[in-house]
Amino acid sequence: xxxxxxxxxxxxxxxxxxxxxxxxxxxxxxxxxxxxxxxxxxxxxxxxxxxxxxxxxxxxxxxxxxxxxxxxxxxxxxxxxxxxxxxxxxxxxxxxxxxxxxxxxxxxxxxxxx
Amino acid sequence: xxxxxxxxxxxxxxxxxxxxxxxxxxxxxxxxxxxxxxxxxxxxxxxxxxxxxxxxxxxxxxxxxxxxxxxxxxxxxxxxxxxxxxxxxxxxxxxxxxxxxxxxxxxxxxxxx
Numbered sequence: 244x245x246x247x248x249x250x251x252x253x254x255x256x257x258x259x260x261x262x263x264x265x266x267x268x269x270x271x272x273x274x275x276x277x278x279x280x281x282x283x284x285x286x287x288x289x290x291x292x293x294x295x296x297x298x299x300x301x302x303x304x305x306x307x308x309x310x311x312x313x314x315x316x317x318x319x320x321x322x323x324x325x326x327x328x329x330x331x332x333x334x335x336x337x338x339x340x341x342x343x344x345x346x347x348x349x350x351x352x353x354x355x356x357x
Numbered sequence: 358x359x360x361x362x363x364x365x366x367x368x369x370x371x372x373x374x375x376x377x378x379x380x381x382x383x384x385x386x387x388x389x390x391x392x393x394x395x396x397x398x399x400x401x402x403x404x405x406x407x408x409x410x411x412x413x414x415x416x417x418x419x420x421x422x423x424x425x426x427x428x429x430x431x432x433x434x435x436x437x438x439x440x441x442x443x444x445x446x447x448x449x450x451x452x453x454x455x456x457x458x459x460x461x462x463x464x465x466x467x468x469x470x
Contacts, residue, residue: 276458285361285445285460286401299457333400345391346458348400 246270247349249334255355258324264352266317266334275317276346277309278333286333292317293339324356360384361448363461370440370468376433378464380446383427389449390422390429394442395463401445405431436468 247268256262266275274293278286291299292311300309306328308320317334331353335346362381370376378392389408393401407413407420407429419432429448433440446461 285462288457345403345406351400
């Protein structure tokens, strides 16, 4: 079982809704990531947090707003999404960002925007 | 040119045979290389990591890295139907003090009984 937990596993939201995806890890990792994956495509990096600070934002639209309340939690706030934002959203963590290290994925949150 | 390239497949492999997957990357400063397995509808799961030239074996899996030629491969020996999945190659660059994982599009492997 993955040690990165994501909730909810499935989310259906309208284009005017505000919702959040949540991620939690208890491995003591100091880097956390949000990836977006469309069907039959590789994961695309969205955001990287290192030591609870946003270190990478891959030019993600502002309708996606990340938040890192503490070293174990990572949220992704969603507002005014478009149907093309429907995808699998993957949270991941690694011990460090700058060290040679591996990222571990959560099980993902399937998002459908209607 | 994509940063990480893989053949999309599907790669059809008879049960018990060796599956050979290849991955090439364009950025010479890449230092860390990973293979993930992703079952349909599931999240990627780490199989192997390799950082130095040569071979690294873990059970039925062998990763091979050749930095001079900028490729990394994965061999799956004694392939089983449970190995049917998409295999993602990931490359980590150590640039600007931040490591960024770049994923290939994945190779779909189908192991036939």
